[in-house]
Amino acid sequence: MLDDIDRRILRHYQAEPSLTAGELAERCRITASTCVRRLDRMQAAGILRGQEAVIDWAALGYAVEVSLRFTLDKTQPRAFDEFLAAAREVPEVLEIQTFLGRVDVRLSVIARDMGHYQQLYRDRILTLPHIADIEALMHIARVKRDEVLPV
Known part of the structure; x- marks a missing residue:
């Protein structure tokens, strides 16, 4: 279901969820539109459920x-x-x-x-x-x- 680009996006996104789509795309060596499209697809599939604040x-x-x-x-x-x-x-x-x-x-x-x-x-x-x-x-x-x- 996930290819290497999806996995790369998820690795970088998990490591630093505050990255903008453009910054995430740059780190993943893909275009921003490709990054956004893949993030949207993973969210629609329920792989990405959202972001949350972690409170100490x-x-x-x-x-x-x-x-x-x-x-x-x-x-x-x-x-x-x-x-x-x-x-x-x-x-x-x-x-x-x-x-x-x-x-x-x-x-x-x-x-x-x-x-x-x-x-x-x-x-x-x-x-x-x-x-x-x-x-x-x-x-x-x-x-x-x-x-x-x-x-």
């Missing part, structure tokens, strides 16, 4: 990050749907992942400090529906974070 939450005062793993009460027919809908409403939940296996759902949660986390945990997390078990993993360090694909 710690720089904004959110010093605590916790990964919470949930096992849900699966005897309830709508347990997953109701849990996920309620979890989406918690602003401090950055990410929600679902799994097959012993753990059903993982939430990535941020808080300003331990006091804020404790309040968030009591008032918002423990009130989520259909929880059978919770395991909290306190984030210590991010060793690697890379969303760049090897294209």
Whole structure:
């Protein structure tokens, strides 16, 4: 589906998404119109989903990050749907992942400090529906974070 030129565009675009189409084309050694046409095609195909700002939450005062793993009460027919809908409403939940296996759902949660986390945990997390078990993993360090694909 992707040829060498598409891969070259994606490599440069991932490395520096703030490049203009002209700058990206120059680095890829193609014309700007070819670059724009290929970017449009990859966007239409769902390969490029858009650009986003990456915010350093710690720089904004959110010093605590916790990964919470949930096992849900699966005897309830709508347990997953109701849990996920309620979890989406918690602003401090950055990410929600679902799994097959012993753990059903993982939430990535941020808080300003331990006091804020404790309040968030009591008032918002423990009130989520259909929880059978919770395991909290306190984030210590991010060793690697890379969303760049090897294209």
